[in-house]
Amino acid sequence: MSWKLVPTGLVLSMAVLAGCSSTSQPSGDSAQSPAAIDSGHSRCDAAAAQFAVGKPASPALLEQARTKAGAQTARALGPNDMITLEYRSDRLNLNTDQAGSVNRVNCG
Template identity: 75%
Template structure:
């Protein structure tokens, strides 16, 4: 009877150790695939600076989002309430009272 337990334990330990091993290439590709699946790409606010001084519109927002590489974008007015959640894949077009873009940033 102890022989069955010892051999079962040996098989279980081998399976656990095999599941924990990985190569650096596979973990790097898995991380990049996970980043792509979740849509976590970086936003480049410098690429959307052309929007400063222009009136905010849905077309301008989409054009700035595409050029910056952001996944999402939003227009923020001077008195809009926003969360303190930082998202590196989101573009913000900050506007003044006249709805003219005065600042572009990511977050």
């Protein structure tokens, strides 16, 4: 190895390590997560939307449940629907049965 390349390799390795470093969060009494602060919404509260269980799923019911749960987004899921596996604490899910009635309310 040429000794002329050592400083270049050292600079490149330092640049890579600097990219992996984390920034510190500002300390404070705020109980909100950074995602909640950025979006202006807090986590979803599925208990507040339990009133929807047993009712037929509709866009109006979905919006009403989303608002009461404090969720940023909401979706109605059928029993055979394919869903993504990412968890979003600000999303409300209304799970329905074959007849289209809501049988479960959860966040994620």
